[in-house]
Amino acid sequence: MGPQSTDVEKPRLAAAKIGNDVGLLLAKLHATGSVLNNRALSDYGLRERSFSVLTLACSGLEPTQRELADFLSLDPSQVVSLVDDLEHRGLVERAQGKQDRRAKIIVSTAEGRRIHAKARIALDACEETQLARLTEGENAELRALLKKALWG
Amino acid sequence: MGPQSTDVEKPRLAAAKIGNDVGLLLAKLHATGSVLNNRALSDYGLRERSFSVLTLACSGLEPTQRELADFLSLDPSQVVSLVDDLEHRGLVERAQGKQDRRAKIIVSTAEGRRIHAKARIALDACEETQLARLTEGENAELRALLKKALWG
DNA sequence: AAACAATCGTTGACTTTTTCAATGATCCGT
DNA sequence: ACGGATCATTGAAAAAGTCAACGATTGTTT
Numbered sequence: 001m002g003p004q005s006t007d008v009e010k011p012r013l014a015a016a017k018i019g020n021d022v023g024l025l026l027a028k029l030h031a032t033g034s035v036l037n038n039r040a041l042s043d044y045g046l047r048e049r050s051f052s053v054l055t056l057a058c059s060g061l062e063p064t065q066r067e068l069a070d071f072l073s074l075d076p077s078q079v080v081s082l083v084d085d086l087e088h089r090g091l092v093e094r095a096q097g098k099q100d101r102r103a104k105i106i107v108s109t110a111e112g113r114r115i116h117a118k119a120r121i122a123l124d125a126c127e128e129t130q131l132a133r134l135t136e137g138e139n140a141e142l143r144a145l146l147k148k149a150l151w152g
Numbered sequence: 153m154g155p156q157s158t159d160v161e162k163p164r165l166a167a168a169k170i171g172n173d174v175g176l177l178l179a180k181l182h183a184t185g186s187v188l189n190n191r192a193l194s195d196y197g198l199r200e201r202s203f204s205v206l207t208l209a210c211s212g213l214e215p216t217q218r219e220l221a222d223f224l225s226l227d228p229s230q231v232v233s234l235v236d237d238l239e240h241r242g243l244v245e246r247a248q249g250k251q252d253r254r255a256k257i258i259v260s261t262a263e264g265r266r267i268h269a270k271a272r273i274a275l276d277a278c279e280e281t282q283l284a285r286l287t288e289g290e291n292a293e294l295r296a297l298l299k300k301a302l303w304g
Numbered sequence: 305a306a307a308c309a310a311t312c313g314t315t316g317a318c319t320t321t322t323t324c325a326a327t328g329a330t331c332c333g334t
Numbered sequence: 335a336c337g338g339a340t341c342a343t344t345g346a347a348a349a350a351g352t353c354a355a356c357g358a359t360t361g362t363t364t
Contacts, residue, residue, distance in 0.1 A: 010303035013223040016211040022279050023185050024204060024224075025298035030178040031225040032302070037175055052176060059168040066312060071165040072176075073183040075352065080314060094313095102312040102359045127174050133304045138297055145286065145294045146177035150184070151162035152285045218341060227323065232343060246342095254330045254341040311360070322349065331340070 033130045040122040044115055045089065049074070051119055053082045057092045057108040058116045064103040091115055185282045192274040196267055197241065201226070203271055205234045209244045209260040210268045216255040243267055 018024055037048050046054065052072055056063045065083060069076045083106055086092040091112035097103030108116065131139050170176055189200050198206065204224055208215045217235060221228045235258055238244040243264035249255030260268065283291050 011223050013215055013219055016208055016213055018207040023189055026178055026182040030182050033175050055170040063165055071163050131301050134301055142297045149283050149286055
C-alpha cells in the first residue's frame, strides 16, 4: 500500500483536476485507512482481510467461501489462504454446506468471536480517526453514498 | 484486484454489520472502479496509475517525483518505473528541478497531452458508469465528502 | 438414468506489485 | 566546509494477485 504516510496536510497537487477523480480519492482514502486498520489489527494477529472474513464468519449469515470471495472482491484461492490461517488459529471452522456439499460454510468459534469483539472496538476507533474531519452526519452520509453506489 | 466482477446485484452478505465498514466499502467501490478504469485505459496503453502520473504531468503544477509518490500513495521506486514507462513512450519528460537539482520535475509532451485528453474522456465515462446509481447531486456530494475526509 | 456441462474448494505455478535497504548527487543548517 | 537529511534510482526480497487444472459434487439434457 505504498509508503505509510497518513497525510496530515493538504498537498499542493490536490489542486489538480485529478483531485476530483473518484478513483483516486477512493484509493487514497482507502490507503490511509488501511495503514491505520492493519496497524491496529496487528495486536490481534489480524489484517484487514482476515478481519473481514472473521467478521462474516461471526455474522450468523453462514457464508460459503465463494460468497466471501465475491463479497470481498477476492480470488477464491485467496479465501482459501485466509480461512486456512484463521482455522489453524482456531478462530473459524469449515462446515459442510447444507444444500450443496461442494460448498464449505465458514463459521466462527467461541474464541473467534472473542477476538472479533475486541478487534471490532479497535477498528471502530480507527474509522473514527480516519474520518475525523467529517461531522457525525457527514460520516453517515458517506457510508450511505458508498453503499448506494455499490448496491443501489 | 481479485476477480473482475462488476457487481450487479446486492449480495446476501451485504446485510452483515461489516457492510457498514468504511474500509470495506472503499475497497469494494475502488475495486469495481479499477476494473472499469483499467479496461478503458488499456486502449491507450495506460493503467490507473500511469494515467494519474500523466494527468499530473499535464496539470501545469510541475510535480516532482517525490510529490507524485506522496500524492499517489506510492513508493518512490514505483514512481520511477511509471515515469520510465511514460518517458520511453514519449508522453512525459524529466526536467531538472528549479530550486532543487536533486528533484526531477515531470512534464508532459504534446503527444502526452493528446493521449491524456482522449483517455480523460474515456475515464469520465467510466466514473459515470461506476456511480450510475447516484444522482448528479449525490455524485458531487460523494466527491466532496471524500475530499473533506482526506484534506479537510 | 446416463451423460454432460457447470460450480465449489483447493493446489501449484506464474506474474505483478509492494517493500526495503543501499547508493550517488545535492541540499541545508551549523 | 562539514554532517546530516533528502532526492531519484537500483536491485533484491517478500507479498499479493492471477490463472489454469483437478476431484468432488451439482444441475441439466437427453
